[in-house]
Amino acid sequence: MLEETWALTARALKKWIRNPASVVPGLVTGVFYLALFGSSFNPENFLTSSAQIPPSILALIKSTLVQSSFSGAPTYITYLTSGVVCIILVFNMAFGGIDLVLDRQLGYLNTLLTAPISRAAVYLSGVVQNLVKVLLLAVLTFVIALLIPNGLQLPSSFNVLDLVGIFGVFTLLGLGLSFVFTALALSVRSIDSLVAIVNFLTSPSPSPATPSSLSAPSPAG
Amino acid sequence: MVNVIEAENLTKVYGGKVKAVDHISFHVEEGEVFGFLGPNGAGKTTTIKMLNTLASITEGKASVAGHDVAKHPGKVRESMGVVPQELTADDELSGFENMMLMARLHHMKGDEARRRSKDLMKLVDLDEAADRKVKTYSGGMRRRLQLVMGLLHEPKVLFLDEPTLGLDIQTRSRMWDYIKGLNKEKGLTVFMTTHYLEEADSLCDRIAIIDKGTIKVSGTPAALKESLGGDVVTIELADGSEDLTGFFRGIEGVKDVTRTDKVYRIMLPKTEKALPAIIAGVVQKGLEIRDLSFSKPTLDQVFLQVAGKSMRDEDASESDSAWENVKMERAR
Numbered sequence: 001m002l003e004e005t006w007a008l009t010a011r012a013l014k015k016w017i018r019n020p021a022s023v024v025p026g027l028v029t030g031v032f033y034l035a036l037f038g039s040s041f042n043p044e045n046f047l048t049s050s051a052q053i054p055p056s057i058l059a060l061i062k063s064t065l066v067q068s069s070f071s072g073a074p075t076y077i078t079y080l081t082s083g084v085v086c087i088i089l090v091f092n093m094a095f096g097g098i099d100l101v102l103d104r105q106l107g108y109l110n111t112l113l114t115a116p117i118s119r120a121a122v123y124l125s126g127v128v129q130n131l132v133k134v135l136l137l138a139v140l141t142f143v144i145a146l147l148i149p150n151g152l153q154l155p156s157s158f159n160v161l162d163l164v165g166i167f168g169v170f171t172l173l174g175l176g177l178s179f180v181f182t183a184l185a186l187s188v189r190s191i192d193s194l195v196a197i198v199n200f201l202t203s204p205s206p207s208p209a210t211p212s213s214l215s216a217p218s219p220a221g
Numbered sequence: 222m223v224n225v226i227e228a229e230n231l232t233k234v235y236g237g238k239v240k241a242v243d244h245i246s247f248h249v250e251e252g253e254v255f256g257f258l259g260p261n262g263a264g265k266t267t268t269i270k271m272l273n274t275l276a277s278i279t280e281g282k283a284s285v286a287g288h289d290v291a292k293h294p295g296k297v298r299e300s301m302g303v304v305p306q307e308l309t310a311d312d313e314l315s316g317f318e319n320m321m322l323m324a325r326l327h328h329m330k331g332d333e334a335r336r337r338s339k340d341l342m343k344l345v346d347l348d349e350a351a352d353r354k355v356k357t358y359s360g361g362m363r364r365r366l367q368l369v370m371g372l373l374h375e376p377k378v379l380f381l382d383e384p385t386l387g388l389d390i391q392t393r394s395r396m397w398d399y400i401k402g403l404n405k406e407k408g409l410t411v412f413m414t415t416h417y418l419e420e421a422d423s424l425c426d427r428i429a430i431i432d433k434g435t436i437k438v439s440g441t442p443a444a445l446k447e448s449l450g451g452d453v454v455t456i457e458l459a460d461g462s463e464d465l466t467g468f469f470r471g472i473e474g475v476k477d478v479t480r481t482d483k484v485y486r487i488m489l490p491k492t493e494k495a496l497p498a499i500i501a502g503v504v505q506k507g508l509e510i511r512d513l514s515f516s517k518p519t520l521d522q523v524f525l526q527v528a529g530k531s532m533r534d535e536d537a538s539e540s541d542s543a544w545e546n547v548k549m550e551r552a553r
Contacts, residue, residue, distance in 0.1 A: 007325040015313040107307030114273050115326040116298040 001124075004117040008125035009132070012099060016133060026092060026133070030141035033084040034077060035148050042076040077151040084145075085138045089170060092137060093177040094198040096130035097185020101194050104186075126182035131174050138170055222250040225378045225410045226272065230281035233267050241267040243434035244281065249378070249412055249427075254404050256425035257414040258520065264434040265414035266306065269382050272412070273303050286377040299327075302371035306382040308363045312356035316347055316366050319355060320373060327374035334373075341369035345399055361392035368399060372409075379403075381413035385420060397423055418520040430524055437527035446518035449526060451476070451490035453516050454499060458483045459509035468506075472498050479525075483511070486522075 016022050053061075073079035103109045112122055145152035154162075181198070188194045226249035233242040242264040249255040257265045270276035272283055274294040283290045286300035310319045317338060324334030342348050345365040355363060364384065371379055384400065385393040401424060403409045415421050421428050422442045429439035438445060458465075461483035469478045469487050474495040477488040489495045496515070503510055516522075 003328070004326060007322060011311065011314065011322055014318075015311070018313060107305050107309040108311065110275055110305055110307075111303070111309045112326070113275055114298055114301070114303040115323070116295055116328070117326050 001118040001121050004121035005124045005128065008112070008121060009129045012125065012129040013132060016129075026088065026137040027140055027144075029088055030084060030137070030144045033087070034080060034141070034145050034151070038077050038080050038084075038148070038151075074153045074155075075150055077145055077148055078153050081142065081145040081152050085141050085170065086173075088137050088141060089134050089174050090177060090202060092134045093130055093174060093181050094202050095195075096133065096178065097126065097181050097194060098191055099129075100126050100182065100185040101188060101191050105190065123182060123186060126185065127175070127178045130178045130182065131171070134174050134178075135167070135171065138167070222252075224248040225251050225253075226255070226283070226285055226412055228268075228272070228281070228283040231268065231271060231278060231283050232280035233264075233271055233276060234279045240434055242271070245429075245431070245434075245436045246281075247429050247436060247439060249410060251410055252404070252408045253426045254400070254411040254413065254424055256421040256428040257412070257431055258416070258418070258421045258428050258524070259414075259431040260416055263416075263431045265416075265431060266382055268431070269380055269412070269414055273301065273380055274298060299374075300377045302374065302376035302379045304367050304371040304379065304381045304384055306386055308360070308367070310355045310358075310363055310366050310370065313354060315352050315354055316342060316358070316362075317351040319366065320370060323370045323373050329374060337373055337375075341372060342366075344402075345369050361388055361395070364388060364392070364396060365399065368396070372403065376409075378410040378412060381411060383414055383416070385415070385417065393417070393420070400424055418524075422520050428520070430520075430527055432524075432528040438523065442520060445523045446520065449477075449488055449518040449522055451488065451518065453518060453522055454487040454489065454496060455512075455514050455516070456485045456487065456499070456503070456510060457512040458485075458503070459511045463506070463508070465503070465506075465508075468502060469499065472502065475499075486525075 100109070103112075109122070113119070142152065184197060185194055188197070226247075228248070229246050230244045231242055231246070232240070232244050234240050245264075245268065247255075257268060259265050267276060271278050272285055272290060274290055274297055278291055285297045288296035288300065290297050310316070311322070314322065320338035320342065321334055324338060329337070339348065339351070342351050345368060347362060347365055347369070350358065350362060355366065358366065368381075368384065371381075381400070385396050388396065397420065400411060400413075404411055411424075413424070425442060427439065427441050428445070430437045430445075438448075440448075464480065465485060466478050466480050469475055469485060472495055475487055475489050479486045487495075487499065500510070500513070
């Protein structure tokens with residue numbers, strides 16, 4: 001079964017790498033969220049020195065802002081990176097099953113099902129290919145975050161074990177999501193159905209427009 | 222002769238209501254090209270899907286290469302090659318890569334897989350296009366690629382579901398040559414479905430005509446055509462008010478007559494003998510002949526005889542479905 005799973009995974013990855021239209025958007029997500037939006041929305045950038053605020057006070061305000069808002073991260077990009085990687089992970093997993101639905105619609109799945117292979121290999125290859133794609137995008141997003149000026153700052157004690165730990169967590173999260181969404185893709189008959197279900201599952205939870213948010217007290221009290 | 226495929230009272234009911242295949246029984250002998258002929262929606266593809274282990278069997282049983290389809294699907298999959306109706310070769314891979322992927326799924330060793338892939342692609346004149354992506358192939362090239370993808374692991378029986386659907390007549394003719402060659406040179410048993418009458422006539426050793434889920438008649442194409450009683454004279458009269466069926470039947474040599482409104486189809490062993498009497502009789506009755514033709518028996522006439530309608534009438538509306546056009550569009 002492993003050989004069959006790898007053969008099908010290799011097919012999917014080969015197609016993915018050869019098609020820039022499927023790789024580039026994944027990379028652009030990282031660039032957009034970190035380099036563009038990340039820099040634009042960085043609250044530290046709104047605090048600029050002026051005659052009214054002496055530099056020492058400004059530095060104090062910035063350090064207080066960083067400590068209170070970035071959950072201990074030294075910079076806004078450092079704080080943002082893990083979230084961006086999670087977004088990339090969830091959305092790529094959620095829509096990763098589209099290839100399987102297309103295989104079904106175009107009859108390729110039937111070709112696989114008439115071959116003497118384990119049915120589980122078809123499912124597992126779907127899981128593995130999505131995981132490999134997303135982990136590659138996660139690594140590239142980290143690299144982008146490191147390259148941005150005033151971007152991702154790793155503590156001086158950061159070592160290989162920390163790196164393994166971070167990607168171990170991402171791998172587990174990705175694996176779990178991939179199992180769920182690949183199973184979903186194998187159980188639906190059309191891309192429309194998959195997109196509708198995924199949109200429902202990934203729609204943002206309480207936004208400012210939802211009644212629970214509206215009824216909550218404002219920060220100003 | 223050994224039976225490679227056996228079906229007994231094979232039945233498929235979808236959703237407990239729609240009976241797509243209704244208690245059909247047939248067998249295919251080793252080295253035979255067996256054709257399932259019928260219009261769209263007759264039950265051909267459902268039958269092939271049950272034999273291919275893609276659809277469950279509601280009732281009855283079937284075996285392929287000696288293995289029970291329901292009990293030992295894995296053994297059946299090892300023994301058969303399948304060339305589906307859809308153009309399923311992967312667009313983004315080259316022809317050779319598609320072959321190698323299929324070889325790996327059939328657990329073939331690397332060197333053997335490469336050698337057989339190259340040999341088979343050469344056999345169907347795809348050796349020069351082997352390294353090109355399949356999306357650059359024409360519809361005919363894709364059909365040929367799928368044919369050899371189904372043959373890579375040297376199956377005992379090859380299932381072809383509408384192997385020439387959507388191809389122009391020249392390409393179709395070449396596909397027939399390839400299939401004939403494989404059958405003659407390698408002794409391959411072929412089970413094919415088609416709604417092209419000429420295809421069944423040209424390729425098949427035996428055929429079964431299926432309509433509305435049941436087999437209407439089976440036999441060799443020659444025997445089925447002979448069973449019609451020889452030539453067919455078709456007369457269209459200007460006026461259809463008088464029924465001349467009985468009159469035509471009374472003419473010496475006439476074996477059978479069918480009537481559709483003003484059109485009579487008269488079966489007779491030799492057109493030359495009875496034709497003068499037929500024409501003279503119509504003229505004596507003061508009726509006007511609008512059209513007159515005669516032909517040697519065809520499988521369409523066999524179908525008309527057993528199903529009460531012409532297959533050609535049904536094909537025109539359904540075979541060019543939108544989905545088929547989409548799939549052919551992919552192939553261009």
